[in-house]
Amino acid sequence: MTDRDYGVPLTAPDRAFRDEVQRFLASALTSDIGPSAGTEADRLDRMRRWQRRLHQAGLAAISWPEEYGGRSATPVQQLIFTAEMAAARAPEPINRSAINQLGPTIIQWGTPEQRAHYLPRILSGEDVWCQGFSEPDAGSDLASLTTRAVIDGDELVITGQKIWTSKAHYANRIYLLARTDPGAAPREGISYLLADLSTPGIEVRPIRQISGDAEFSEVFFDGARVPINNVLGPLHEGWRVAKSTLGYERVGQSRTHRIERRLDILVRMAGEPNALSDRGFQDSYVADHLVRFAAQVEALRQIAAQATAAGVRGVSPGPEASMAKLLTSELDQAMANFGLDLAGMPGALERGSPSAIKGGNVAKSYLVMRAATFGAGTSEIQRNVIAERLLGLPRDP
Numbered sequence: 001m002t003d004r005d006y007g008v009p010l011t012a013p014d015r016a017f018r019d020e021v022q023r024f025l026a027s028a029l030t031s032d033i034g035p036s037a038g039t040e041a042d043r044l045d046r047m048r049r050w051q052r053r054l055h056q057a058g059l060a061a062i063s064w065p066e067e068y069g070g071r072s073a074t075p076v077q078q079l080i081f082t083a084e085m086a087a088a089r090a091p092e093p094i095n096r097s098a099i100n101q102l103g104p105t106i107i108q109w110g111t112p113e114q115r116a117h118y119l120p121r122i123l124s125g126e127d128v129w130c131q132g133f134s135e136p137d138a139g140s141d142l143a144s145l146t147t148r149a150v151i152d153g154d155e156l157v158i159t160g161q162k163i164w165t166s167k168a169h170y171a172n173r174i175y176l177l178a179r180t181d182p183g184a185a186p187r188e189g190i191s192y193l194l195a196d197l198s199t200p201g202i203e204v205r206p207i208r209q210i211s212g213d214a215e216f217s218e219v220f221f222d223g224a225r226v227p228i229n230n231v232l233g234p235l236h237e238g239w240r241v242a243k244s245t246l247g248y249e250r251v252g253q254s255r256t257h258r259i260e261r262r263l264d265i266l267v268r269m270a271g272e273p274n275a276l277s278d279r280g281f282q283d284s285y286v287a288d289h290l291v292r293f294a295a296q297v298e299a300l301r302q303i304a305a306q307a308t309a310a311g312v313r314g315v316s317p318g319p320e321a322s323m324a325k326l327l328t329s330e331l332d333q334a335m336a337n338f339g340l341d342l343a344g345m346p347g348a349l350e351r352g353s354p355s356a357i358k359g360g361n362v363a364k365s366y367l368v369m370r371a372a373t374f375g376a377g378t379s380e381i382q383r384n385v386i387a388e389r390l391l392g393l394p395r396d397p
């Protein structure tokens with residue numbers, strides 16, 4: 001089995017786990033699953049099949065406790081798993097965000113019935129979830145959300161609008177926040193609901209992005225009825241439940257392997273003649289950038305490991321998750337910008353253009369990364385969290 005440097009010493013159980021993951025990848029990551037330039041439908045199909053294979057091998061959600069179908073993996077085992085998946089260039093499972101965010105939230109807050117019903121369906125990929133938190137007038141200031149859910153017997157009737165809902169165009173379920181007690185203080189009258197997207201009264205309208213893709217949508221609720229049993233956590237106390245999800249989400253953003261891969265690509269581009277220099281690494285401007293990126297990638301690996309460790313211990317991730325999210329998104333964006341600098345003018349050409357650099361991926365990364373410092377909480381909001389909760393500075397009014 002391949003010995004890779006994960007940056008931490010391995011115990012015998014860690015090595016056994018690494019061997020198991022490597023064996024799984026050698027047999028399960030067949031050529032029909034690997035990277036390809038197919039259509040969006042092909043990509044989703046590969047992600048679904050990959051999730052099924054992970055699930056069959058008991059590897060779909062290794063951080064979850066064993067009693068819920070996970071492996072109770074240690075932080076080191078999580079690092080091993082992530083590094084091996086990245087090295088093999090495995091696709092993401094279709095339900096990655098539900099595995100990282102909603103699943104742990106259901107484990108933390110769900111009733112036994114909710115856990116028994118939803119968790120296995122997340123693992124198998126039978127249910128694919130999207131997150132309906134943001135609204136046109138409630139993003140950073142999420143507590144100002146106005147979607148409401150009125151109790152009517154044993155149902156809740158939902159009316160309002162969500163926006164920027166990633167994956168809604170292929171998900172079958174949505175978890176959302178709605179105001180159930182309009183008279184309460186903004187953070188106190190909110191409930192966390194689980195809904196089937198095919199419920200009458202729910203409509204999904206995809207939004208076209210600057211990159212040309214439509215990865216997120218508006219979701220409209222017009223008198224959609226969901227059973228009151230679909231409230232996750234206490235009624236009217238969904239803010240506390242949502243904070244768990246948001247913490248897990250920030251941890252999930254620190255996907256270091258994507259950044260490591262980007263660094264590899266930049267190093268290759270810098271080593272060849274490029275728009276900035278034909279002296280390769282001898283050029284101090286180019287070398288300086290790469291060294292800074294490499295140092296930040298290493299810092300990120302350490303921070304991400306700490307945040308992962310908190311999640312594995314069942315502790316809601318704290319401000320460390322904000323550090324990981326902030327560093328990941330800003331680094332990702334800075335590296336995409338530098339890729340465009342290295343590529344020069346042809347770097348701006350999009351996929352399909354004969355002169356495009358790296359098949360148009362340089363332009364695509366640059367455009368896609370504009371959103372990185374917004375999704376999962378903006379950089380300014382992460383800085384507020386770090387300032388207040390780690391540095392003890394006065395609160396943002």
Ligand SMILES: Cc1cc2nc3c(=O)[nH]c(=O)nc-3n(C[C@H](O)[C@H](O)[C@H](O)COP(=O)(O)OP(=O)(O)OC[C@H]3O[C@@H](n4cnc5c(N)ncnc54)[C@H](O)[C@@H]3O)c2cc1C
Pocket residue numbers: 130131132133134135136137138139140141163164165166167216371372374375376377378379380381384396
């Ligand atoms: C790629 C992507 C995917 C997303 N996916 C989802 C999803 O699946 N589900 C979902 O619910 N949402 C999703 N979002 C929405 C995301 O959570 C919001 O965009 C984000 O919370 C910011 O909200 P906003 O867009 O309303 O911007 P605003 O909150 O209006 O912010 C505008 C600007 O003001 C700044 N600002 C706001 N408040 C403060 C403050 N107190 N101090 C300093 N600066 C401040 C912000 O940093 C920002 O620069 C996604 C967004 C993106 C970009």
